[in-house]
Amino acid sequence: MSNRPESYFYTKSHEWISNEGASVVVGITDYAQTELGDVVYADLPKVGAKITKGSSMFTVESVKAVSDIYAPVDGEITAVNEELKNSPELINQDPFKAGWMVKVTPTEEVTASSPDLLTVAAYDSLIAEVSK
DSSP, X not given: OOOSOTTOEEOTTSEEEEEETTEEEEEEOHHHHHHHOSEEEEEOOOTTOEEOTTSEEEEEEXXXXXXXXXXXXXXXXXXXXXXXXXXXXXXXXXXXXXXXXXXXEESSOOXXXXXXXXXXXXXXXXXXXXXX
């Protein structure tokens, strides 16, 4: 049984995407934050930054490593989660709500048929494979 929201989309690099009108919200999955360990810093991008699917948007630093967070879509950053500057641990505590990272206006609509995006069932299968 998955603890991941059914209506979200997921990437093979462990980001999640939630449609919110004309924009999407992006964060990392519970699996990703567990693998990272305690997040101590999020180097969030600037509002207005253009992003390209598959490229690094920014980094997060944990007690284990510095990790890139990859853009799941092409678009423009329209908001960043300012709470993470003083409380990066929100990423560990609640990766799907309080720990969201950026909002993006994508250049194309994000749907179940979007290339490289996984449904929750497909993402659960991916996690089962990497966890073997």
